[in-house]
Amino acid sequence: MENLMTAKIINGKEIAAQVRAELKSEIQELKEKTGVTPGLTVVLVGENPASLVYVRNKIKACEEVGINSVQHKLPETTTHEELLGLIRQLNASKEVHGILVQLPLPKQINEEEILEEISPSKDVDGFHPYNVGRLMIGNPVLQPCTPYGVMRLLESTGVDLSGKDAVVVGRSNIVGKPMAMMLLKRNATVTVCHSKTKDLIERVKKADILVAAIGRAEFIKGEWVKEGAVVIDVGMNRTMEGKLVGDVDFEGASMRASFITPVPGGVGPMTIAMLLKNTVVAASRAK
Numbered sequence: 686m687e688n689l690m691t692a693k694i695i696n697g698k699e700i701a702a703q704v705r706a707e708l709k710s711e712i713q714e715l716k717e718k719t720g721v722t723p724g725l726t727v728v729l730v731g732e733n734p735a736s737l738v739y740v741r742n743k744i745k746a747c748e749e750v751g752i753n754s755v756q757h758k759l760p761e762t763t764t765h766e767e768l769l770g771l772i773r774q775l776n777a778s779k780e781v782h783g784i785l786v787q788l789p790l791p792k793q794i795n796e797e798e799i800l801e802e803i804s805p806s807k808d809v810d811g812f813h814p815y816n817v818g819r820l821m822i823g824n825p826v827l828q829p830c831t832p833y834g835v836m837r838l839l840e841s842t843g844v845d846l847s848g849k850d851a852v853v854v855g856r857s858n859i860v861g862k863p864m865a866m867m868l869l870k871r872n873a874t875v876t877v878c879h880s881k882t883k884d885l886i887e888r889v890k891k892a893d894i895l896v897a898a899i900g901r902a903e904f905i906k907g908e909w910v911k912e913g914a915v916v917i918d919v920g921m922n923r924t925m926e927g928k929l930v931g932d933v934d935f936e937g938a939s940m941r942a943s944f945i946t947p948v949p950g951g952v953g954p955m956t957i958a959m960l961l962k963n964t965v966v967a968a969s970r971a972k
Contacts, residue, residue, distance in 0.1 A: 692916070692942035695838050701954035704837065705750050708961050712751040715969055723968035724753040725783040725809065725960075726775050730768065730794065731761035736787045743785070746957050752964055753780070765794045769802055776804040782968035783809035785960070806970065809963040812858070820866050826970070827963045832864040834955025835896060835917050836871070842944045844915055847872040850891055854878045854905065854932070855898035860919055864896055897932035907937015916945040919952050 715721055725747055729740050740756060747754035757771060768790075775781045784807045790796050800808075805815035811829035819825050839846065851873035855861035865875045873894060878885050880899075889895060889909045895916045897905050902922035910916060910933075920932030931948035939945055946952055 692939045692945040693842075695841060695917075695944050695946045695951060697834075697838060697946060697951040697954045700838060700841050701834075701958040704955070704958040704962060705746065708750045708958075708965055711965055711969075715965070716751075721968055721971065722751070722753050723782050723964050724755070724780050725785065725964045726755045726757065726781045728757045728759065728768070728771065728775075728784070728786045730759045730763050730787075731791050733787075733789065736789075740787055743957055743960060746961055747964075750961055752961060755781075761791055763791070763794070765798070768794055768799055772799065772802045776802075776807065779971075781807065782971050783807055783960075783964035785809055807967055809960055809967055811863070811963065817858070817863070820863055823866075823870050827967060828867070828959075829859060829863040830956045830959040830963065831860050831898075831919060831952060832867050833959040833962075834952060835864060835919065836867050837959070838917060838946060838952065838955060839894070839915065842915055844894075844944070846894065849873045849893040851875045851894040851896070852878060852888055852892035853896045853898065854885070854889065855896075855900070855919070857898065860896075860898040864898065868894070868896075895933075899932050901932055902930050903932070903934045905933040905938070907934045907940060910938045910941045912941050913943045914941070916942040917952065918946050918948050921948060921953065 712723060727740050727743060729736060744754045775784050784803050786799055800812050803813055805813045808816050808827055811827045816827045820828060851868045853861050853864050856877050856879045865877050868875045876888055878888055886909050890911055892911055892914055895914050898919035902924060916933055916938050918931035918933045922930050924930055929949050
């Protein structure tokens with residue numbers, strides 16, 4: 686009979702709270718030593734309801750740790766040139782250490798150009814080609830927040846990543862690709878799977894570390910998970926009934942994994958915690 690395993694839950698809320706507590710004392714120290722208070726500016730264009738919620742959460746988290754947060758709310762009709770002008774102003778301001786442009790942007794604005802306009806030293810999302818390039822060569826400064834948070838969750842398990850087979854399902858610039866680079870830096874052997882991967886199930890079955898970031902509700906079945914694997918679920922999907930679920934069948938996977946993140950309460954809280962961390966890093970490096 687198969688050995689029924691019950692995975693340990695990786696509690697993202699608790700780990701994010703630890704990160705915020707560490708940052709609070711770092712910020713205090715930075716203020717005392719240099720007189721600098723880290724400052725994050727969030728730019729929101731339009732009235733996207735999900736974006737409004739995210740921005741509110743980010744500002745609340747900033748206040749909790751002692752980061753000065755400023756919000757620029759621009760109308761849906763803002764032009765590309767107007768937004769570029771604001772970014773340039775923020776780039777020049779000594780008070781602003783981090784600039785975050787909440788995505789998605791309205792269709793008249795070229796997202797890629799806007800992200801490239803943000804000064805790499807203030808790019809707390811870690812999306813600028815300069816920061817992506819530094820991550821690629823293994824010498825990162827500001828790292829994309831979600832995969833950065835995933836690394837902290839993996840650390841909390843105490844599992845040594847060196848030599849482990851890591852499988853990342855999803856190849857987005859925001860999660861999949863940077864995730865692969867971070868795992869590689871920790872000496873894991875990394876496979877990146879995506880919608881065109883032919884033998885996806887076979888590859889997933891070999892994963893000691895599985896990171897699911899494909900954006901499809903409960904796509905990865907429990908029986909695909911290797912016994913004792915560490916499962917990190919980056920997905921956030923709503924079912925027809927309005928329930929929030931990940932990209933992994935949580936019940937099934939929990940029977941086989943050694944550690945697993947829940948949805949919600951796993952990766953989500955870490956993304957904001959690492960955004961705060963990047964802001965503190967940017968402030969401490971500011972000239």
